[in-house]
Amino acid sequence: MYGWLAAERVNSLARLGGLEREFSEILESSGSAGTDDEHDPEGATIAFERQHAAALLSRAREHLAQIDAAMLRLTEGSYDQCENCGQPIGAARLAARPVTTTCINCASQR
Numbered sequence: 001m002y003g004w005l006a007a008e009r010v011n012s013l014a015r016l017g018g019l020e021r022e023f024s025e026i027l028e029s030s031g032s033a034g035t036d037d038e039h040d041p042e043g044a045t046i047a048f049e050r051q052h053a054a055a056l057l058s059r060a061r062e063h064l065a066q067i068d069a070a071m072l073r074l075t076e077g078s079y080d081q082c083e084n085c086g087q088p089i090g091a092a093r094l095a096a097r098p099v100t101t102t103c104i105n106c107a108s109q110r
Ligand SMILES: [Zn+2]
Pocket: 082, 083, 084, 085, 086, 087, 102, 103, 104, 105, 106, 107
């Protein structure tokens, strides 16, 4: 399980780096153009791209944080424990969702 998390962390970092580059490129191009988002059709496209890139970026950051949290729980020995009820999460569920923090019962109650 630790190997999977470590590999996923490397992937996630690489993805985050790519998204950050992409996002700063969009910011640069929209900044230099000095476009008006509301009236310039190209400005609206850039605004949409910027929003989309920002959403991807925050999702990637969130995923990385989940991986880090899972690794921390792994070293603390609480990785397999549901943070809500304290019961074991179960190997099958962890295999399907390695960054999950709740057991299937608690997850279905949300
Ligand atoms: Zn639970």
